[in-house]
Amino acid sequence: MRFSIASKCKDTKARAGVLATARGEIETPVFMPVGTQGSVKSLTPEDLEAAGVAILLGNTYHLYLRPGLNVIDRFSGLHAFMNWSRPILTDSGGFQVFSLATLARITPEGVLFRSHIDGSRHMLTPEKVVEIQNRLGADILMCLDHCTAYPATLHEVEAGVALTTDWARRCKTAWEEQQKGALFGIVQGGGYKDMRERSLHDLMTLGFPGYAVGGLSVGEPKAALLETAAFTLERLPEESPRYVMGVGSPEDLVALVSMGADMFDCVLPTRNARNGSLFTSSGTVNICNAAHRFDTGPLDPECPCYTCRNYSRAYLRHLFTARELLAYRLNTIHNITYYVNLMARMRKALLEGKFEAFKKDFYAKRQM
């Protein structure tokens, strides 16, 4: 994997780049839709490609438990299993163990847990998460890390950073034996700047092809999230791709790109789509709203997506109100396209040296 910067903003830390992988080039900044269980909910790979999606995120925890690696091995990886040929980034599974599994218990060796599906016992170690991600055929792998809850004491965060560093070292060793995809380190440290600095120092000393900012969007106030992100992002190596995990709203993404972030994943566009909350250039639309009942116009006249080109707000409202399955798909196509296009518009503005003007226009329109 090679990362090159195509253009830098003169006013902010934003940059446009290209992440070259064996499965194709990814233009950054990039948004990665979440395909938790080997599917971005309700969409086919063709829907994703039509929306301009360049890379997906797959969840190791879910795929490891169901369908299981012995199934995915028959397909030599997740790509053939789900019929997706572009790059995939997989997480380590650690975050989901703490949010979904029962009886998760941390040992120096790894994380012991019971499956949320059938209660079966499992252990994820740094070595094992690298093996799993390699068997999934990930183009980008993530280190096993320890994300502390919010709020957390300095002592808890310090222990989390130490564990994250130790596991990152073991992940790197395991990964170096195979080096199939690119392994990213994850910076932890909660809201404590000295802990963030320690984690940054530890990981950069180990050295990774890319770095992620972890431990965000875990319940902290928005201002704290952005402050921690800015603090961490500006200390990461200029030449490496920087991935902010699990964030966020369109406004967050523009702010984070301004701080120098290159990659994002978030369930917001897909989950909100299934709840009828749709992103448009002029604000967020609740499609249930009776105001749309007779509206023959598209959801967003500026949007080039399949949904906006072919259907009216009235039809989308009807499908959603009637709980028709097609509602989830049409809404998801739109929200994913909105996120992908937001990234593309930022990239274009960066290449044209107009990022500040783009930002002003973006925030003004979204608040209409």
Next chain:
Amino acid sequence: MRFSIASKCKDTKARAGVLATARGEIETPVFMPVGTQGSVKSLTPEDLEAAGVAILLGNTYHLYLRPGLNVIDRFSGLHAFMNWSRPILTDSGGFQVFSLATLARITPEGVLFRSHIDGSRHMLTPEKVVEIQNRLGADILMCLDHCTAYPATLHEVEAGVALTTDWARRCKTAWEEQQKGALFGIVQGGGYKDMRERSLHDLMTLGFPGYAVGGLSVGEPKAALLETAAFTLERLPEESPRYVMGVGSPEDLVALVSMGADMFDCVLPTRNARNGSLFTSSGTVNICNAAHRFDTGPLDPECPCYTCRNYSRAYLRHLFTARELLAYRLNTIHNITYYVNLMARMRKALLEGKFEAFKKDFYAKRQM
């Protein structure tokens, strides 16, 4: 609308025909997927066209209640509302009033009922169902009829036939004022042959562009269904299209085509798809079955559908087990394609004079 017969079977009453409408030609025998609420559950119009669907069925009862005609009027009909350009047949709404609405009450004038959605009071009369179907922009309209429950006494069925005839007369009068689509009469009469004969006689005396066999698949044994269908179908005019409503399994459709039926609708392929029950040339597959867990092969190697061309049984099983929304869509695409192809295969066999051979092969393979 014009119906022409292209080929007749020499051994059975089966025939291949063409139903020419203002929105295009429909080759018969034809299966019409059910788009109850302005959507064939989980599919886009493009999915339906790719599956070879030539005509959809829309449910008047549902669309009248939600989104309501004042919404659909803004689109000048259902076609533009749901973005479907091929023909649509709408039912009269009468059947759903009895199966879904609360407090349905029959008067000579029409049917009084309360909406199953919000309890609001409504009345459907023969004149009103013609008006609604015209406002929906139906290419084929159905008369309001009275379908007696099973079992029913001779007295009940006799009253139902009388009402069906009276309402058919009033529907025809209302329709003749506008003549937008083609109005079909519906033969009732339960399992009583003399009542079927009376209903046939009454409707054929009134005269319609096409005829439907109603009152089937309401709980009667399969043998009774087929016997009543055969009795009714062979008494319908040779030159008119014959539509068997709400039936049935692939085996039923082959039997009914042999009896001279041309058109079908049924929720079976779409509903079963959402329950993981998938039709294939070699029998019906329950995709949940553990036998498919490691199966890298397609659901049906003989099937040309998007699902069979791109996905494995293992992936379909995984999606269904994980309750992924994509499961419903991929399964529905397959089952609809199976039904459409079954019709196309029967038509081809009829045109080639090989219908009897097709039937033998079909039943033998399905029982494998």
